[in-house]
Amino acid sequence: MISIDLNCDMGESFGPSIVGDDAAIMPLISSANIACGFHGGDPIVMNNTIKLAKQFGVSIGAHPSFFDLKNFGRKEIQLNEEEIFQLVIYQVSALLGFIKLNNAKLIHVKPHGALYNMAARNKTYAVAIAKAVKAIDPQLILYGLAGSYSIEAGLAAGLKTCAEVFADRTYQDDGSLTPRSQPDAIIKDPALAVEQVLMMVENGKVKTITGKLLSVKAETVCIHGDTPGAAVYAKAIRKGLEQRGVTIRSIKSEG
Amino acid sequence: MISIDLNCDMGESFGPSIVGDDAAIMPLISSANIACGFHGGDPIVMNNTIKLAKQFGVSIGAHPSFFDLKNFGRKEIQLNEEEIFQLVIYQVSALLGFIKLNNAKLIHVKPHGALYNMAARNKTYAVAIAKAVKAIDPQLILYGLAGSYSIEAGLAAGLKTCAEVFADRTYQDDGSLTPRSQPDAIIKDPALAVEQVLMMVENGKVKTITGKLLSVKAETVCIHGDTPGAAVYAKAIRKGLEQRGVTIRSIKSEG
Amino acid sequence: MISIDLNCDMGESFGPSIVGDDAAIMPLISSANIACGFHGGDPIVMNNTIKLAKQFGVSIGAHPSFFDLKNFGRKEIQLNEEEIFQLVIYQVSALLGFIKLNNAKLIHVKPHGALYNMAARNKTYAVAIAKAVKAIDPQLILYGLAGSYSIEAGLAAGLKTCAEVFADRTYQDDGSLTPRSQPDAIIKDPALAVEQVLMMVENGKVKTITGKLLSVKAETVCIHGDTPGAAVYAKAIRKGLEQRGVTIRSIKSEG
C-alpha cells in the first residue's frame, strides 16, 4: 500500500493578523509545521494551533524561521553557523513549551521560507539546522527539499529525514522548482498536481517542464495554505490521491 | 547563620549591543535572571549566559518581558490574562531549550521591567504570571517585589516565592520605592546600602525616607548590572554583607 | 446640499502579509488613512497606496500608530508626552517622503488603533498628537473620535479637526461605542447603517442602544476595510448615502 505525508505551514497568524485558513486546512493534512513566532505565529496562536492539530490527529512539527516578521521570513539573511544553530534551538524550544502544556508530541522540524531555501543549497545552513534539531532531540524528523543539502546534512547527523516535493509547482531540468516569475511555474489543475505526486510516489520520477524524467524521492508533499482557494485545492489533492489508493499519513506512522 | 540571595539581570545584550558587564557581575551574585530575547538577549547570548552562570555556580532564572526590544521592556503594555500567561510560557520555554543544551537547571522566574512592575500592583498580571510559572514547572520559584501582588499570586498558586528588596533604593512610607526622579531615590554609598539590607534581613524592617520603620520580608536583593560602576558597587555590597557574617546564596540552597 | 467624508485605513499590508482589499475600497472612499510602517505598511506599500489614492482622487492622510507590528498597533502602551509627540513626527514625516515622491499632498492625520483610542480619552495623548500634527504643518486636519479629547486638543492647538463617527457600530448612552464583545455592537444591515449616518449628518443625533437620542457632530464616517465582506458593505453604505442625496467628499473640499 502506498502512502504519502501531506504537510502544511500552520499557525502563521499573529495578533489580529490572520494568515491562512488553518481550520479548513488542518483536517486535510497529516503534518502541521507550526510557526514559532519569528516570521508568524504568537504564543496564543502557537498554543491554539497545537490544540487544533491534536484534534485532527495531525503530526506536529516546528517551523522555525529568520527573525523577520516584517518580511514573513522570506528574505535571505546572512548568519553564521552558530547563529543559525541557536536560532533553531530557541524557536523549537519555545514551541516545545506549548507542546508540553498540551500533552502533545513534537515529531518534526521544517525550516520556513528563506531559511528553508538557504538550507537547501548552502551547506553551512543545512549543517547548522541538522545539528540543532539533533541537539534538541535525535528522534525528531528533519523535513527538507528532496535531494538538497538539507536532507544530506540531516542524514549525516544521523537524523531521520523527510524529503519534500511539491504538488502544485513544476520542476526544471536541474531538479529545481520553476521560479514563480515564469508562466508555467504553477500547476493550477489539481488533477495534474495529483498525477505529478503519484508519479513521484509510485515511480520516484518527476517530469520536468521540458519533458525530461528526473529521479526524485518523495516522502512528503507541501500543501500551500495561505493563497486564495488553498483549502479547495488541498481538498482536491487529498481526494485525488485517496481515490488512486494513496493513504495520507505522516512519516512517523510508517516507522 | 544569616543568608541572603543576590540576584541580577543577566544576558541582556543582543547582537552587537552590549548591556551590562556580565563577566564582572556573575561572580558576585547567587542568582542570575537571564533575559529571554523579548527585551534583551538573543539565542547566542542566552546560551553563553547559562554557561557563565554554571561556571560560577549561580542559580539560573528566566527573565521574561514584554515583546519590546525598542524600549528594553520598560513600557507598560495592556495585555489580557491569556496573553500574559502565554507570553511567559513562550519565553521560559525558549530559555529551557538552552538550559537543556547545557545540562543546567532552571530554578526561578523573575519578570522584567514593566512586566515586573505591573505584576506587583495588578492582580491580573500577577495571577497570569504565577499560573504560567506553575504550568511550566511547579517547582520553580517565583521572584517578585516583596509584599506585592506578585508574591501573593505566587503563593496562592502554590509556588515557592522569593521576595525581592533593593539595596540601592530608598523606600517611601507606603512601602514603595522612591521614584528615580526624586533626589533621594538612590543610596549611593554602598555602606549605607549594606546597612539597609542587614536591617531588612536581620530585623525584617526598612527605614523609609521619613524615618518610619516598615516591616519587609527580604529573601533576595536586586543588584543592578547595567549602570556605570555597577560591578564596583555590587562588589562593595557583597563584601559588606559577608564581613557582617551574611552568607550569599540562592534561595534553593536553603531548602 | 449635504456631504460627508468616508475614510478608511489603507496601506496596512506589509511584505507578503496582505491586510484589507485596498483596490476594492479605494474607489468607495473620499479619505485614505495610510499606515506608516509601525503597525502595518512598509515603504513599498506606502508608496503604492499613495499612487492608488491619487488615481481615485482620494484625500491622503497619515495613520500613525504605536510601534507594534506584532499586535497591529492594537495594544495600549504607556508613553510620555514627548514620546508620543516624536512618534507622530517620525511616522508622518516618513509618509511625507513618499507623498513628495509622488507629487501628492498630505491632508490629514488620523491615529491608529490603541493610539486613537487613548487619544480619545487621555488628554496627554490627545495634546501630544495635536502638537505634533501642528508642528509638521498647521494646515493639516486632525481626525479624531467625535466629542473626544482628540478633537478638543486639536481645536485648542488651532488645528482644523474632523469628527469621526461610525456607521456600522452602535452607540451607548454615554456616547461611547458598544464594545464588540456585546451582541448588539455591530450594525450588520447596511441599510440601518445608512440610516444611522443620515441621522447623524442631517440632525446631529444618534440613537443609542437603549433608544436615547444623543447629540453628535459627524464630519467623517469610518469605513472598515479589513473584515470579510468589507468592500460589499462599504459599497452599500456609499450607494445608500448617495441615493439619499448625500455627496461623498473629503472635508478639505468643503473649505
Added chain:
Amino acid sequence: MISIDLNCDMGESFGPSIVGDDAAIMPLISSANIACGFHGGDPIVMNNTIKLAKQFGVSIGAHPSFFDLKNFGRKEIQLNEEEIFQLVIYQVSALLGFIKLNNAKLIHVKPHGALYNMAARNKTYAVAIAKAVKAIDPQLILYGLAGSYSIEAGLAAGLKTCAEVFADRTYQDDGSLTPRSQPDAIIKDPALAVEQVLMMVENGKVKTITGKLLSVKAETVCIHGDTPGAAVYAKAIRKGLEQRGVTIRSIKSEG
C-alpha cells in the same frame, strides 16, 4: 590649505539602550551620520542628536540601515532594488521631519553597516541607494567607501559624493580593509592613524599591510564612536591632524 572631513555614526541609542558617547564625540567631528530608527535611534534620540549637531556646527547626514534592531543593522539581507530604494526614502524622510522641526539642514546620506558594505560591492544596492538619495534631494552628498560601487553609482546619478577612508584600519593589497579577524587589522596607535590619513589626504596614497602603495581618494575619515576609548582616540586623531596643518571641516564647506 589641506582639509578633511571627520564623520561619525551618531544617535544610535534607542530607548534606554545607550550606544556610543555622542556628547564626547560630537565636538570632535565635522559630519554626523544620524541613525534613523532601523538599526538604532528612536524619534527622541533622532531629535536630540540633531540639536547636538547644530550646537557644535556639525553637518547632519542620514544614516539609513536595514530594518534590524536585533542585529544593529550588521547582517546582510537580500532585498531587491525597489525595496532598497524605498527603504532609504522612508528613513531619510523620517529624519527630515526632525530636521525641519529643528530648522536644520540635511547635507549627506551614509548607509549603515551591512547596507553600506553591500552598496560598496553590489551594483544593485549602490544604484538603488543613489537613486533614492537623488529622488529625495539632488543636492544631497552621498557618502560611500572610497573607490567602491557606492561612489560610482552616486556619480553616475549626478550626485556629489564623498569618498570615505579609515584612519584606524589597515588596508590590504586589493584596496579592501584587513578583516577584523586578523591581528593587524586595527591601527591602535593614533599617531600612526594620523600618518595614514595624512598620506591619503596629501598624496592620495595608502600603504598596505605588505608595504605596497595604493592610490586612494580620501574625502572623509570614518571615526568610530561605539568602542571603549573611542572619544580619546578620536581626540588624538583630530589633534594630530590639526597639528599637521589639516583643517577639519565637512565637504559642503569646501564647495
